[in-house]
Amino acid sequence: xxxxxxxxxxxxxxxxxxxxxxxxxxxxxxxxxxxxxxxxxxxxxxxxxxxxxxxxxxxxxxxxxxxxxxxxxxxxxxxxxxxxxxxxxxxxxxxxxxxxxxxxxxxxxxxxxxxxxxxxxxxxxxxxxxxxxxxxxxxxxxxxxxxxxxxxxxxxxxxxxxxxxxxxxxxxxxxxxxxxxxxxxxxxxxxxxxxxxxxxxxxxxxxxxxxxxxxxxxxxxxxxxxxxxxxxxxxxxxxxxxxxxxxxxxxxxxxxxxxxxxxxxxxxxxxxxxxxxxxxxxxxxxxxxxxxx
Amino acid sequence: xxxxxxxxxxxxxxxxxxxxxxxxxxxxxxxxxxxxxxxxxxxxxxxxxxxxxxxxxxxxxxxxxxxxxxxxxxxxxxxxxxxxxxxxxxxxxxxxxxxxxxxxxxxxxxxxxxxxxxxxxxxxxxxxxxxxxxxxxxxxxxxxxxxxxxxxxxxxxxxxxxx
Numbered sequence: 001x002x003x004x005x006x007x008x009x010x011x012x013x014x015x016x017x018x019x020x021x022x023x024x025x026x027x028x029x030x031x032x033x034x035x036x037x038x039x040x041x042x043x044x045x046x047x048x049x050x051x052x053x054x055x056x057x058x059x060x061x062x063x064x065x066x067x068x069x070x071x072x073x074x075x076x077x078x079x080x081x082x083x084x085x086x087x088x089x090x091x092x093x094x095x096x097x098x099x100x101x102x103x104x105x106x107x108x109x110x111x112x113x114x115x116x117x118x119x120x121x122x123x124x125x126x127x128x129x130x131x132x133x134x135x136x137x138x139x140x141x142x143x144x145x146x147x148x149x150x151x152x153x154x155x156x157x158x159x160x161x162x163x164x165x166x167x168x169x170x171x172x173x174x175x176x177x178x179x180x181x182x183x184x185x186x187x188x189x190x191x192x193x194x195x196x197x198x199x200x201x202x203x204x205x206x207x208x209x210x211x212x213x214x215x216x217x218x219x220x221x222x223x224x225x226x227x228x229x230x231x232x233x234x235x236x237x238x239x240x241x242x243x244x245x246x247x248x249x250x251x252x253x254x255x256x257x258x259x260x261x262x263x264x265x266x267x268x269x270x271x272x273x274x275x276x277x278x279x280x281x282x283x284x285x286x287x288x289x290x291x292x293x
Numbered sequence: 294x295x296x297x298x299x300x301x302x303x304x305x306x307x308x309x310x311x312x313x314x315x316x317x318x319x320x321x322x323x324x325x326x327x328x329x330x331x332x333x334x335x336x337x338x339x340x341x342x343x344x345x346x347x348x349x350x351x352x353x354x355x356x357x358x359x360x361x362x363x364x365x366x367x368x369x370x371x372x373x374x375x376x377x378x379x380x381x382x383x384x385x386x387x388x389x390x391x392x393x394x395x396x397x398x399x400x401x402x403x404x405x406x407x408x409x410x411x412x413x414x415x416x417x418x419x420x421x422x423x424x425x426x427x428x429x430x431x432x433x434x435x436x437x438x439x440x441x442x443x444x445x446x447x448x449x450x451x452x453x454x455x456x
Contacts, residue, residue, distance in 0.1 A: 013378065016340035020374050023348070027363045035362060042356060049307050049353065056308035060316075128311030128357065133322050133425050134406055135359035139311055165359050175359045180413065201417045201424075 046143055046168025053171070054141060057127035061266075119232060121155075121269040122146060127171070136179040136203065138265065143167045153230035153271040159259030160184065160224060160237045161268050172270075176262045177237060178203050186237050187225040188216050194225050197237050197256065205238055205256040212252060216240060222256055230271050299334075303349050306330060311357050322425060324432040325399065327354045331369045332395055332437060333444070335376030336386060347373025364409065368402040388445075392438030399430035 130137035154161040166173040179199040186197040193214040195207040220240045226233025238256035314323040327350040335343025351369030355362045403426035
């Protein structure tokens, strides 16, 4: 390697420092305007970046599939046996739940409850993780052009995944329920006490601001309350594993084991409208609760 | 030609950082390739190109992160500019010195980012620093040193230097 002496570079150096100082000043003085200006470019740039991103994500998924099919077959027989046992147990549970559901339907009809339809949803694929280590977020292969907007809720059939925080034309960033910057209104299913579910730096979640008189216990399930944010009521968030009741505190808090293992999520559903905004959205996209292709 | 090279670099950084590096992460920590790339451009091409490449990398990567735009612009643009400036002042840049420099710069940028997190108490901040920021800084330093060594061994790369 050789080096080039450069005497005439002091002008460029000064210019670089002036540009950086100017940028700093503009960013501090007009953060909103700069953000708005760059948002015009986000859409087309998102479409351009989507090409290499999806290509590499497809190769990555292909390799992962091959690995699962041909190499990682060890322990499949044991797993199969275990799954068979689980299916048997779940069949029993299923028949009991059907019984309960039909009873609930009868009672709901008797009391003339309004049916809670699921809002329309968009199916999307996970194509990456947050570029930094400081946030727990996933990247989806659908964005503004597919109808995804910030603050929409993201779920899987198992439970809540997180919330959309950023979109480009062809992709969106979802902040996971385990990120400390995320907050979702939650409800303890058994006691009906409400709280706020927040992530922790360690990657789990906690339910905060539970009333002191609540009789919660380990193993209680926490679901969305449907009051705030892009989630309808009753979607599973997690299970309580530990309760904190500090002396003199005004509220209790509890540690949660999230229902969805975000590290293994591959496909998700983005909720287009929260409960209460359903009728308009249903009219636009068709059947409620059915993911659009 | 140079512009196309930078364009390819910036466009490839996104899928590599978001998709491929996830598999190469150690204890769920992956290096920040955008940060390293901005520093290397600064070292080899000077302050102005370091700054511009850093800003472009920062903007594009911020589209795929939950973090805010301005800190990404500031960190990546700043490291490109700083690497360009310091690289010009030092007569002999080695992989070790670059690695240590990147480690310190990454540590400083990480601390800056964590200090801006709201609702974090001191214990949570400390956990972030020892479990995420410090390992990532070490990772960034090692990757930067390795890439610099590779580039200086394999290619005839010109580095600008003040006389």
